[in-house]
Amino acid sequence: MTSTFVLFDVDGTLMDAVANQRRVWHEWAARYGADGDEVYAVALRTRPVETFAAVAPGRDPDECLALLHALEDEDVRTGSYGAFDGAAELLNALPVDRWALVTSNYEHRVRGRFERTGLPMPGLIVDAASVAEGKPSPVPYLLAAEKLGADPADCLVIEDAPSGVRSGLAAGMTVWTVNTEAPHPGAHRNFRSLAEAAPHIVDALT
CATH class of the missing domain: 1.10.150 (DNA polymerase; domain 1)
Incomplete structure (x- = not known):
C-alpha cells in the first residue's frame, strides 16, 4: 500500500x-x-x-x-523512559510534514519524553486537550488528517492498543499494529515490534 x-x-x-x-x-x-x-x-x-x-x-x-x-x-x-528499538531511525527517515502524533496524553508530557529520549518531534501533535472525544472515537485521527490536509483514506495509523485500532478504523484509515504478538481485531497488518514494522512504514510513504 x-x-x-x-x-x-x-x-x-x-x-x-x-x-x-x-x-x-x-x-x-x-x-x-x-x-x-x-x-x-x-x-x-x-x-x-x-x-x-x-x-x-x-x-x-x-x-x-x-x-x-x-x-x-x-x-x-x-522518570526513566525508553524509546522502542528503531523509533528514532524510523522517525528521522520520514519527511517531517508527513507524520504526526495522535495521543491520549498531553502535548507537554509528550514533548518532555521525546526530549529525554532524543526522538524527533513532528509538526503536529493531536493530544487529549485537542479533542472532546478521545480514542476509540475517530475524532482524534480525523482531526489529525484535517490539520494535515490529508484524506483519511490516505493515512496509515500505527497503534498498539485496541481502542486506538478502533479509532483509526472508524476514521476510515489503514491501521497497523506493533509491539504485540497478535493483531487486534480489524487491524490490517501486525508486527511483533516497531523495528520489524519500520521498513514497511517507510515503504508505505514511497
Missing part, C-alpha cells in the same frame, strides 16, 4: 511507558489508601474520571485528577 501520511500513537507504540504508568498509579493509590495493583488494573480499562469513581468513590474527581496530573508531570521530569 502507499500512504500520504503516517499517524503514530505514542505510549506502547513509539515509547515504552508501562513501568512509568504503573508507578504513577501506585503512587496515586497510596495517597488515597487504595491498593496500587487494583487501581492500576482499573486504570488500564477506563478513563481517569471513571477510574476515580470506581476506586475512590466520594472523592472530589477534580482533586483526584489534579494529583494524577502532578504525579505524571513529575514522572516526565524524573
Whole structure:
C-alpha cells in the first residue's frame, strides 16, 4: 500500500511507558489508601474520571485528577523512559510534514519524553486537550488528517492498543499494529515490534 501520511500513537507504540504508568498509579493509590495493583488494573480499562469513581468513590474527581496530573508531570521530569528499538531511525527517515502524533496524553508530557529520549518531534501533535472525544472515537485521527490536509483514506495509523485500532478504523484509515504478538481485531497488518514494522512504514510513504 502507499500512504500520504503516517499517524503514530505514542505510549506502547513509539515509547515504552508501562513501568512509568504503573508507578504513577501506585503512587496515586497510596495517597488515597487504595491498593496500587487494583487501581492500576482499573486504570488500564477506563478513563481517569471513571477510574476515580470506581476506586475512590466520594472523592472530589477534580482533586483526584489534579494529583494524577502532578504525579505524571513529575514522572516526565524524573522518570526513566525508553524509546522502542528503531523509533528514532524510523522517525528521522520520514519527511517531517508527513507524520504526526495522535495521543491520549498531553502535548507537554509528550514533548518532555521525546526530549529525554532524543526522538524527533513532528509538526503536529493531536493530544487529549485537542479533542472532546478521545480514542476509540475517530475524532482524534480525523482531526489529525484535517490539520494535515490529508484524506483519511490516505493515512496509515500505527497503534498498539485496541481502542486506538478502533479509532483509526472508524476514521476510515489503514491501521497497523506493533509491539504485540497478535493483531487486534480489524487491524490490517501486525508486527511483533516497531523495528520489524519500520521498513514497511517507510515503504508505505514511497
